[in-house]
Amino acid sequence: SPLLSIVHCVDTVVWMDQMSSILSIDRHAKTVTVQAGATLAQLNRALEAEGLAFSNLPSVSGQTIGGAIATATHGSGMRAGLLSSAVLALEIATPAKGVLRLTRASSSPLFWAACCSLGVLGVVTEVTLQVEDAYALSVEQEPRTLDDVLVNFESVARSAEYVRFWWYPHTDWVLLNTADRVPPALAPPPRRPSLLSRLLSRVRFNVLQSALLASWIVTPLVPIINRVWRWLYFSSRARAIVCPIQFFNFDCLFMQHVDEWAVPLSEAAAALTGLRSLIEFRGYRAHFPVEVRFVPRDSVWLSNAHERDVVYIGVISYRPFGIDIQDFRKYFADFDALM
Structure with missing residues (x-):
């Protein structure tokens, strides 16, 4: 941060x-x-x-x-x-x-x-x-409602070897990503994306960045952007076998401010419920996604997971074209106080 x-x-x-x-x-x-x-x-x-x-x-x-x-x-x-x-x-x-x-x-x-x-x-x-x-990963992407995930939080956390999810603020939806190991021979060889695929990816990138910039002037656009983008690209189930890097690493898109906290696993569902209420009550135009990741307990002294299972909850504020389009400090300060 x-x-x-x-x-x-x-x-x-x-x-x-x-x-x-x-x-x-x-x-x-x-x-x-x-x-x-x-x-x-x-x-x-x-x-x-x-x-x-x-x-x-x-x-x-x-x-x-x-x-x-x-x-x-x-x-x-x-x-x-x-x-x-x-x-x-x-x-x-x-x-x-x-x-x-x-x-x-x-x-x-x-x-x-x-x-x-x-x-x-x-x-x-x-x-x-x-x-x-070396290993490959069998990856599943599944849209679920936030309430469903919160009610079954600990079982979701332990449902696969690797689990993370993104909540799209101003919607009731999350995208749950899970992955388990499979033999590396099952992963297809990496292929360079086609020219058309790269072109469409670039168009998508610029459309989203421009829409976020427009929300600097028309702030009610943010909830619409979140809903439309989720529906277009993150609203369907998908399965694939990939090399680990393809699952672990992902494109963070644009420059952004980030605020991430680790909370005990037993308290994470309540923390996310509080975050949803905070965004609604304060009227914050929260960018997607709120990223939720899980880390088991360890022995490292300064680790947030020292002798406790934790959940990392991260909020972001995009900077399209390098511009701060919203006053993220109040949002982040309230998020800090909640955590």
């Missing part, structure tokens, strides 16, 4: 792009050792070549592994934790103790602190991660 002062550095930024080598991949032990500046996209390609894969990934893969660990970056699924929980060992350069090597096997408390430190302990320079054999 742009409201968090920690991301507004006024002193020194450490850029790790010159420390981005993949140092080793152990096919037998299913581990990978990398310098902290390697990106998730770079790692995904290297692991794929060795028949390996991460157990879970976030929505985008452009960030470095060091940054992803430092911020407890997560995907979604009650059987696969955040990236920090895959760390087996790391090296961290500290101002007082020099370079420390910390391992999970050592049972050092500092290890669990360093697996998510927001950079305050030092600079992570090298990481060893647990990975696994």
Whole structure:
């Protein structure tokens, strides 16, 4: 979120792009050792070549592994934790103790602190991660009503290995996405989208961006945009077998402000009910989607999922053509207070 002062550095930024080598991949032990500046996209390609894969990934893969660990970056699924929980060992350069090597096997408390430190302990320079054999995912997309999901919340959360859903504010609908592992041979080979497909995708992108810009002047357009876009593109069931990246990563469209909170699994349905009431009562023109993701408990000290199952609930405010078209701060502040 742009409201968090920690991301507004006024002193020194450490850029790790010159420390981005993949140092080793152990096919037998299913581990990978990398310098902290390697990106998730770079790692995904290297692991794929060795028949390996991460157990879970976030929505985008452009960030470095060091940054992803430092911020407890997560995907979604009650059987696969955040990236920090895959760390087996790391090296961290500290101002007082020099370079420390910390391992999970050592049972050092500092290890669990360093697996998510927001950079305050030092600079992570090298990481060893647990990975696994490559797999494909059998993915199902299903429209359901928000009330149906809220009533059956915990069973929905555990209905598949990977679960996430998007709620479309100003509608009663969510798009539930679930995925379970299948043998990698079942996934069709990747194909480059046709010229027509790419053209239609670009047209769709620009139509939505222009409609959002128009809602800057005509604010009642936002609920209409949410309803129409959901009906056009997210209102039907679909099934497919895909490689994991196709499910984990997705296009976030335009620049946007984001505010995301983690709440205990047992309280998430009530939190979403409160968010719906907040939007209706305050008259906020909330952009789609409200993204809901699930993360199991872990041992990482600063993780939001430390010793508890959590649900991440994220709201957004789009910036079409780089323009802030609404005063998102009041909306976000009320959302913060609710959480």
